[in-house]
Amino acid sequence: MQRRRITPALWSRRAAALGLASLPSLAGPAVAQELQAPQEAPTEVPTEVHNRLLNLQEQIDELTARLETTPTIGSTRGTMKVFGRIHIDNWTYPSSDGAISVFENGAPDQDVQNRTLFRRARIGVSGKVKDSMNYKIEIDFGLPDAFAFKDMVIGFEDLPGSQRLLIGNQKRPYGLDHLNSSRYNVFIERPYVVEALNQDARRFGVVAYGQSEDLAWNWRYGGFHLENFATTGQISGDTFQPEFAARIANTAMWENDGRDYAHWAVSGTVAFPNGDASDNEARFRTRPEARTDARWLDTSRITGTDQYEIAAVEGVYNIGPTQLVGEYMNTWVERDDARDLQFAGGYVQLAHFLTGEYMVWDRRTGTLGRPKPSKNFAPGVGKGAWQIAARYSVADFSNRDILGGRGESLSLGVNWYWNANASMQLNYIRGEISQRDEEVGGQLFDGGDYEVLGVRLRIDF
Secondary structure, X not given: OOOOOOOHHHHHHHXXXXXXXXXXXXXXXXXXXXXXXXXXXXXXXXXXXXXXXXXXXXXXXXXXXXXXXOOOEHHHOEOOEEEEEEEEEEEXXXXXXXXXXXXXXXXXXXXXXXXXXXXXXXXXXXXXXXXXXXXXXXXXXXXXXXXXXXXXXXXXXXXXXXXXXXXXXXXXXXXXXXXXXOOOOOOOOXXXXXXXXXXXXXXXXXXXXXXXXXXXXXXXXXXXXXXXXXXXXXXXXXXXXXXXXXXXXXXXXXXXXXXXXXXXXEEEEEEOOOEOOOOOOOOOEEOOOOOOOOOOEEOOOOOOEEEEEEEEEEEEEEEOOEEEEEEEEEEEEEEOOOOOEEEEEEEEEEEEEOOOOOOOEEOXXXXXXXXXXOOOOEOOOEOOEEEEEEEEEEEEEEEOOEEEXXXXXXXXXXXXXXXXXXXXXXXXXXXXXXXXXXXXXXXXXXXXXXXXXXXXXXXXX
């Protein structure tokens, strides 16, 4: 790339565009000329001045490199960060009962199909505009025939109470394992109850985020539309199905520069589905903590539902390389012409780094941060970071006349972190689905066992 000569006027404009303080007037062509002199400072130039010139030239070189790689946005001259992630999965099903085949394929003699897929293939940009606004656009191309919105928001920063406000498609604030990024989660897929009660997590809404000055507390609250428009790009029709949700979290312990910490949070929502309409969003369903075509736990749309509430509690305790996490969620479904329903579930998981690293915690958001190997993987240099984990998960979506099924599973995991941005995950899952009611060919299928092996390669930038 051919460099453009930096004049004092150009220097001032570029520094202002990056939000940097203007440097002294010595910054300019005179610096380069001065540095072309012999290594030993001339006797007529004091050593202090010579050292200052050297320091200024280093700053010029660094800023020039940034100017050549940092784009500006249109007339706003805002900032833009490009980011993305790729997750490649392979799932195999060594064994499953006939009922499991019914839940997946609708037929007892068709095995669950093994599969390799791009679970996520995302690209996005984010940045700031002017003094107090921001934006984020993220698209998932994992399914080429069904692109999906992820985070897509415009926002306002530095509001009273250390808050920011985001408007657009964003995560609803309940279910810790959903609030955690898939870049950092310990297991490949999320637990039954988290995915069922907050399916796909993101909805269009207006949400305020904040934290206390000492970062001990953080919160988020706002309103959403229940319909998921990630693949359609629009909310159509006259019916509005509102939801109001909130979460408050506390870092109760923070020691040893964040290697040891404790966290708890409570969250909840009240939602108003569209009763008897065909687009009623009172439906709770999920896959078997692995990728399948169908949801093996599924209440279908619960007719007559005009309101439901969710309450959730979560806790994390981390001591160095060992982390314990637990979460419980409960929902109450209120129906017009039938008795009310209750569904619930939770999980507990334990993870340990064999190589001594620890799971990073972000006190601003009350979620997992990016784990970093002590030594990156490279032949003959480092082995990366190795982590083992176990999770027990249960969820019950069968109550009264609704037989959505009960799931119970034990998952074992091994994670190999090659560096802070790339890793390989291996999961073994032994699970059981029961209390379903599927009839095929006059035969009733209400449950069965299954085994799953999952592998994921993940990288983000």
